[in-house]
Amino acid sequence: MGVETKEEIEAHNIDVEKAAAQQVTSIFQPGEFGIVEDHDMTDDEARLVALGYKQEFRREFSVWTSFGVSFSVLGLLPSIATTLWYGLGYAGTAGMTWGWIVAMCGIQCVAQSMAELASSMPTSGGLYYAAAVLAPDGWGPLCSWITGWSNWIGQVTGAPSVDYGCAQMILATASVLHPDFVPQAWHTFLLTVLILLIHACISSMPTKYVAHFNSVSTWLNMFILVIVVILIPAATTNLNPRFNNSADVWGTITNGTEWPNGIAVLMSFISVIWTMSGYDAPFHLSEECSNAAIASPRAIVLTAEVGGVLGFAVNLVIAYTVTDIGAVISSPLGQPFVAYCLQVLTVEAALAVTALTIVCSFMMGQGCMVAASRVTYAYARDGVFPLSKQIWSKVNPYTLTPVNAVWMNTTIGILLMLLIFAGPLAIGAIFSIGAIGAYVAFTLPVTLRTFVVGNRFRPGPWSLGRYSFASGCIATSFTLLMMPILCLPTVNGPDLSAQTMNYTCLVWGGPMLLAMTWWVLDAHKWFKGPRVNVEHRMLQKASDLVGTGMHVVEADSDNGHTVTEVKE
Incomplete structure (x- = not known):
């Protein structure tokens, strides 16, 4: 030759x-x-x-529609509503103000560094592929194995946790309208399963329709968010004072834990991290996106920045209007956001805000389902799961979407919802699982790019340039700090029991331990990292x-x- x-x-x-x-x-x-x-x-x-992959999907996503999916996955309003117990409950209004600002600094660095990777390697495998490429010689398969499983655990719990929160809000609304109705665990389970099945059907449609659905979802999310941010301060029933004093909002830590105030504020970050854990969606949709090397990183950064600003606005509204934090957190409705709305608004206005939040939550769950299915498909394409080649990596010939992967995730989500019958602490662990699983996966390839590859990294057309190293350092430090914090229970000492334990370390660490055991015993023999397809x-x-x-x-x-x- x-x-x-x-x-x-x-x-x-x-x-x-x-x-x-x-x-x-x-x-x-x-x-x-x-x-x-x-x-x-x-x-x-x-x-x-x-990069070694064959084009299999139609490229019908743009910057805007990719942003639409990720913004829907963020679902700012329903995310903040669903995790209000953590943000407001752990550290009070100071956790929602200063806590959001501090956490957002670390999160923005993670997003910016991820966008740089997406521009260089725009594949559905995303972070998992990047970890394999950026790892030291001989360590690629192990790094991609760890990244892939952690990311998949976070992704596969996304839609179930969102749909669980949506079901809770629907049932809490029913309780307000019909005081004699007391939701039972099986009500929540069946309603959550129904929502999951609807989302699975939508996510199995052709890419064009999924993109249109998420484009509409984006507009609705933004429109409803603006309405709620304006409506609550304008319609609040609070009098004398109408709004809380700024000194109290910014300077008072209402510690809902048995840890020192500083630890309580860090623990409140779970609300911010879980809310801001969907901006990786454009990375996983890059094989369906036109001009992906530029559009995907722009969509990641746009999602993180817009989400950070608008999310802070929602938190400010809640912090300046809430009057009794204890009553909100301990409300018998079982849904703090609904209790908060009833506390500061008329019943009619509270129901209206809750209904709008439910709409956003439904849209958010569908976005999570789409993103998770693309991650599952990408990993199955490389043989990560049992029966990957036979079933899970197949693209439906009619819709040209990974339908099998959608229904695999749906089945796992339904099984996860059985935790509802184990009590609120067990089912609540899926929120911290999503947070820790996502950010471990987000940060590992960023850490490799920063401290292992360094100047040998080949950037794509979107790059951080000289700011890349600093961003990578902050992103890595932030995640290392938050990993143990996310596993802390709210109590310690003699108050710690099976009923008060934080099960994140078990529910996330258990599957990761099984994955690593599988690697040591068998997978290292045949798994060589992302495979050419x-x-x-x-x-x-x-x-x-x-x-x-x-x-x-x-x-x-x-x-x-x-x-x-x-x-x-």
């Missing part, structure tokens, strides 16, 4: 720029494999193929292509991707 110069290749009308411009770290070893370019590829497909004729040794007349894009680990021509 003779390697021609760039000028000679251009003379043969080969589009060298399309392949060479893909500034990505390829999984191919220099000179070992080549990717046959047997048709005109778009820039998105060329970049994906350079291209047709056999598109992935061959260059020597086998002599005489085919086909052009090959070969990966060069030092100089990017160069184009060669197979010759006799």
Whole structure:
């Protein structure tokens, strides 16, 4: 095989720029494999193929619709409503103000660093793929295994936890309208399962319809959020004073734990972290997004920044209007946000705000289901789960979406909802599981990029430049700080019992321990990290292509991707 110069290749009308411009770290070893370019590829497909994957989805997402999915997954209003017990209950109004600001600094750094990775490696595998590529030699499979399982645990609990919160709000509303009605555990279980099934059906539709649904969802979420932020202060029934004193809002820590005030504020971050854990969705949707190397990172950053600002506005409204934190947290309704609305609004206005929040919650659950299904598909494509190749990695030929992956997640979600019958502490653990699982997965590849790869990293067209190292350091430090905090119970000493224990370390750590045991005993023998999923004729040794007349894009680990021509 003779390697021609760039000028000679251009003379043969080969589009060298399309392949060479893909500034990505390829999984191919220099000179070992080549990717046959047997048709005109778009820039998105060329970049994906350079990463070792075949284009299988239609690219019908844009910056806006990718942002729509991630903003729906954030679901600011229902997320804050569902986790109000943590934000307000652990540290009071100071936790909702200063706590949100401090936590957001760390979260923004995680998001910015993730966006940089998404621009360089826009694949559905996302963080899992990035961990494999960025790990030291020989450690790629293990790093992707840890990242993948932690991310998947966080993703697969997303839709069930959101739908559980949605069901709680619906039943709390029913209790307000019919005081004699007392929701039972089986009511919550059945309603949550029904919502999960509806979301599964929507998520199984073709990409175009899912994108349209999430575009509408984005507008509704923003519109309803603005309405609620304006409505509550305008319609509050509080008198003398109408709003809480700023000194109290910002300076008073109402410690709802048995830990020191500083620890209580850190514990209140669970509300912020869980709320702000959906901005990775554009990364997982990048194979369905046009101009993904730019659109996906922009959607990640846009989601984190818009979510941070609007979420802070909601927290300020609650902090300045709540009058009795203890009554809100201990309300027999079982849903603090509904109790808060009844405390500061008329019954009619409270029901209206709750109804709008329920609509947002429903949209949010569907966004979580879509994002989780793409993660499951990407991991199944590389053989992570049992029966991956036979079932879970299959793309439906009619919808061209990973329908099997959707229903796998739905089944697991329904099984998780059985925790409802174990009590509020057990089912409540799914919120902290989602938080810790997501941020471990978010930060591991960022840490590798910052401290292992360093200047050898090949950025995509969206890059942090000289600020990349500082952002990575803050992101890593923030996650290392929060991992043990998220596992702390609210009580300690003699008050700690089976009923008051924080089960996050068990419910997240248990599956992770099983995954690591599987790795040690068996998986390390066959799992080699993200696998190439291209047709056999598109992935061959260059020597086998002599005489085919086909052009090959070969990966060069030092100089990017160069184009060669197979010759006799």
